[in-house]
Amino acid sequence: MKKLQIITITALMASGVAYAALDWDGVDNLAKGASVTLSSNDSEGNRAAIVDDNNGSGWQAAGGAVNPDWALIDLGESKAFKDIEIKWEASHPNTYKVYVTDNAPTVTASGDENVIDAAWLTANDSKAVERDITGEASVDDHITGDFSGRYLLIYDLTDNNWASQYGMRIFEVRVGDFSTLADRISKLALDDVSVVRGETATVNVKAMTATGEGDLSKVTNLRLEASDPSVTVTDKGNGQFEVVPSAYGNYTLTAFGAADGKDLTATAKLTSNPDASTYLINESMTFQADAKNANGEDNAKNAFDGNDGGNGWMAGRDGYGENEAAGEHLHWLLLDMQNEYNIELITVNWEGASSNRYDIYAVQTLDDLKALTLESEATYGISLAPGVNARTDWFYGKELTEVRYLLLVSRENGSPYGLNLREMRLYGKTSRDPEASDIRIAYEGDAIANVGLPLTAIVMDQFGNAWSDQEGITLAVTDGDATIDANVLTAAKRGTVTVEATWKELKATKTIEFKADINEAVNRGKLTVEADAKNADDADNAANAFDGNMTTGWMAGRDGYGIEEGFESAGAHEHWLKVNFWRPSTSIW
Known part of the structure; x- marks a missing residue:
């Protein structure tokens, strides 16, 4: 549970953690340019970086430090204030304390690190407020209360994953009093918006004080303009506008107005996107x-x-x-x-x-x-x-x-x-609606006589895409000695076969060249083979060269295949393999 302790300097409770960045325009930052001491990496540049009023610079404690990380800010004299803002990078504590005192802590060097005296911490613990921050992302911690003192100490208690590895990192510390500006309109605000081209998006313009949203009725001459005339803007009243982009792209929306004697502007991005259906x-x-x-x-x-x-x-x-x-x-x-x-x-x-x-x-x-x-x-x-x-x-x-x-x-x-x-x-x-325009007849593999060849026939549109309706396609042989059954084409002999596909009014033909397969003829006894080399059991192994199996074959000149044992050396050796071609009464050709 979060611990909120009394600041006894002026005896008012400090509020809980607030994670919204403050607008310091018009507020005196008492910490700007103050003297700073750091627990590690204590150089002139690092000391200045957390009180230079620049959110882009900062200080990071040394990774793996032996002692707790801390930053001490000396305001030069005792000052009263109500607001402290600490801009943390993702490498921040999970829990830390903020001390505001008029007595300076005792600082001693310990190797490359500086250490706050433990007795001072104990003696001033009642003057500290403990803060809890969750997550591992950059955060703005806004602490409020009735503070008075010269020294402000930020003291790390427990770290998140990043801080435990690399040391805590502070971008900026600011101290001041927003109480007198609670109702002053300091700026306008509007969110980025994304919309489909040609459609309407609603944009709400808000009036902002230093600590949050203010009274929009205090803003005069409020208007919204787009960076391109292709975006139409309609004022619907009470800070609400409707925008309609007529072209694709990214545009800038700018809100204008005036409040408390000051001209105000704010910008946001308008993205005109395509319709997902296109x-x-x-x-x-x-x-x-x-x-x-x-x-x-x-x-x-x-x-x-x-x-x-x-x-x-x-x-x-x-x-x-x-x-x-x-x-x-x-x-x-x-x-x-x-x-x-x-x-x-x-x-x-x-x-x-x-x-x-x-x-x-x-x-x-x-x-x-x-x-x-x-x-x-x-x-x-x-x-x-x-x-x-x-x-x-x-x-x-x-x-x-x-x-x-x-x-x-x-x-x-x-x-x-x-x-x-x-x-x-x-x-x-x-650009054009598709229509059925052709039939594609296809097959895979070799066209071999007396071996069934599966055919496919697909109706296509003019762009080469399959048509949605494939029902009712028929295939027929129009030329050649072949038959077709269940879309499987079988030729009785080698030569050309023409097939016609029909679907409604569409017709297409394909001529296929069939060839005789010597291997198939051997397997069916239409051709015979001989060879000089025998296998281990003295049977011919020549037919293995025609069995369609790439893992078996005719072997010669090796253990059991032509010689009793061992292998023939590389070089000249004579071996023969003979195929006997003959034409039986039923030709394979």
């Missing part, structure tokens, strides 16, 4: 790239798997092509959408290992794709200053119709870690 990537699409992953399989598909947080298409890094330095390197990524689409938006999400210079080419046909060169005019392109840059690039505004192929060509790596394109997304709609 997302185009599907399982029928295929992907290619120049760079391979560690086991030799294309990793291009990772850029189109819908996962923005993981690894995507990687190139020019360990296991994904050669390790490359930052600078000019050529890589490409190709998407075949297997259909024609009208594309409205393309987004490219890069990890820090990003491309600083790349082009996107959107074309309709394979001939258009083959005609592209590195000098061809790109559909979209981007060129940024060198440097590691995790980001999402948005491309829109051009009329891209009847596009099937999308090619990304990266020309320059922005980091020495190759490329990691986490996700590429396309939004739009099909």
Whole structure:
């Protein structure tokens, strides 16, 4: 349980932990530039860093310190105040105490560390307030009470996981009095908003005091403006506005007003997103790239798997092509959408290992794709200053119709870690409705006379995708000495056989070349074989070379196969294997 102890300087209870950052505009920060002593890493720069009124600097105690971490601030003289704010980095205590006193603690050196005298801590424990902080993230701890004293000591009791390893870290300590400004409007506030393009988002503008939300009615001339005229803004009253973006992209919303004799502004980001129903990537699409992953399989598909947080298409890094330095390197990524689409938006999400210079080419046909060169005019392109840059690039505004192929060509790596394109997304709609246009007849393996050959027949649309209705397809032999039963084609002899597939009004034919299989003929007794070498039990083993089994075969010149034991040496040895071809009354040909 949290312990809240009385500050006996002026005998008022300190409040509980508050984790909201304060607005110090107009409040005198009594700790700014104060003298500081630190438990470890006690240098002039570190001492100044926690009282320089800069949230970006700070001090970190030495990791693995033997004694507790602490920071002592000397305000120069005894001062009264009501608010203490400590901005902690993620490496903070779970429990610590804040002492406010007029008598300085006794500090002694112990190796590379400074130590507060234990007797002083005990004597002043009634003047301390104990604080509890949970989690392992940065936090602003706001302590309130009626404080009076010259010295402010922040003393670590127990650490979170980060602080126990690396020492506690403080960005900034501020001391002051917000009580006189409790009702003063110091700023406006509004949240970032994300909305589907063309739809309405509600934005609420708030009036803020130094310690929280204030009275919005005190703000005069309140209005909201967008950074682009394509975003319409409607004032609904009482700080509520409706915004409607008509184009994709990121925009800035700025609120304006005035209060307590001061002009106020605040900004937020408006993101205009595509409708999820217009997302185009599907399982029928295929992907290619120049760079391979560690086991030799294309990793291009990772850029189109819908996962923005993981690894995507990687190139020019360990296991994904050669390790490359930052600078000019050529890589490409190709998407075949297997259909024609009208594309409205393309987004490219890069990890820090990003491309600083790349082009996107959107074309309709394979001939258009083959005609592209590195000098061809790109559909979209981007060129940024060198440097590691995790980001999402948005491309829109051009009329891209009847596009099937999308090619990304990266020309320059922005980091020495190759490329990691986490996700590429396309939004739009099909340019033409699909329709059944062809029947694809296919088979796998070799077409061998007298051996059944399973056939498949699939109705396809004009984009090469399987049609939704596959019922009622029939197959028939239209030429050749063959029969078909349950879609299994059997030719009586070698030669060509033509098969016709029919589905409603559609027809398609396929001519298949059948060949005679000598191995099959041997197995069926149509051919015989002989050889000079015998196996261990004195039976011919030549037929093993024609049994269709890759693990057995004809053996000669080895233990039990032509010689009693041992093996023939490398070099000239004569062995023969003979196949007797003959035409029985029922020809295999």
